[in-house]
Amino acid sequence: MTEVMIVSGFLGAGKTTFINRFLEYGLAGTRCLLIENDFGDTGVDAALMERTEGLVISEINSGCVCCSLAGNLQTYIREALKELEPERIILEPSGVAGLSGILRSLKPFVQEGMIRLEGPVTVLGPPRTRAYLSRFGGILRDQMENAGVLVLRPGTNPAAYSISGQRAPVFSLDWTRENFEHMLLPLIRGGQGMAEIISEMTVGDIKTAGLAYYTLCPDRTYTAKEAEEILYRLRRAFGLKLLRLKGFLSRTGGGLWHVEYTVSGQEILEFEGSRNAGINIIGRGIQREQIERFFYREMGPMRIRV
Structure with a gap:
């Protein structure tokens, strides 16, 4: 079994x-x-x-x-x-x-x-x-x-x-x-x-209404400083509304950045695996138009999937 x-x-x-x-x-x-x-x-x-x-x-x-x-x-x-x-x-x-x-x-x-x-x-x-x-x-x-x-x-x-x-x-x-x-x-x-x-399973009142999921697909490359600045501005723009961000950004010079963000901290590490660039975002009370405006301003044109 x-x-x-x-x-x-x-x-x-x-x-x-x-x-x-x-x-x-x-x-x-x-x-x-x-x-x-x-x-x-x-x-x-x-x-x-x-x-x-x-x-x-x-x-x-x-x-x-x-x-x-x-x-x-x-x-x-x-x-x-x-x-x-x-x-x-x-x-x-x-x-x-x-x-x-x-x-x-x-x-x-x-x-x-x-x-x-x-x-x-x-x-x-x-x-x-x-x-x-x-x-x-x-x-x-x-x-x-x-x-x-x-x-x-x-x-x-x-x-x-x-x-x-x-x-x-x-x-x-x-x-x-x-x-x-x-x-x-x-x-x-x-x-x-x-x-x-x-x-004995306990089925509680799980309130997930209002949670929104987005996947961003940026096309350009980023230095470590540029990636760090984006996450810093993200924190200022959305605060506690943005619960989690994780994914990969194309790194200037080759390879990828692995980026992780929560309401209490962020991390940017080099990643050498073979993955396409893409960032998953989960938040509450964040509209797609807000996400589009922010990332278009900070990162340029990209595809956004809901």
């Missing part, structure tokens, strides 16, 4: 970093399928995933697998189980995906005896701001209350999330090989079974 692990967590919590550690420490020699769900057209997390022997990566983008793409997820898993016969599936949903919706999508596979759940894992990183938590508390509660294991990113204060009242075990140690192998993996593999989680 194929083991399935969902790695949930809000935008920027550290899901991709956690999965990289899990692949490195816990899946040597395993036939593993990793399903990445990004909110925009550009598959950023899949490009950043460390390649591991036996790992197949698939992307389901331009939406959320807990709601609008739930049917796509079910179809893909059914086909993958038949054609790829993976020993394990890891699913990384979008940061604004409710865990309860994904569990509902997987329920038929449990009933048919096709999969067994490990976890599910919800990764919690340092909260960006108090306003961030109050504005999207419904999504966070759903991810936490339906988790089998809560994993704190190193440096995260448990008090920020009122963890004491949660029924799931909490892993708050550093993400070292020893801690993963001896403490975390037994928690994940010996945690609640899928049938128990689904029968």
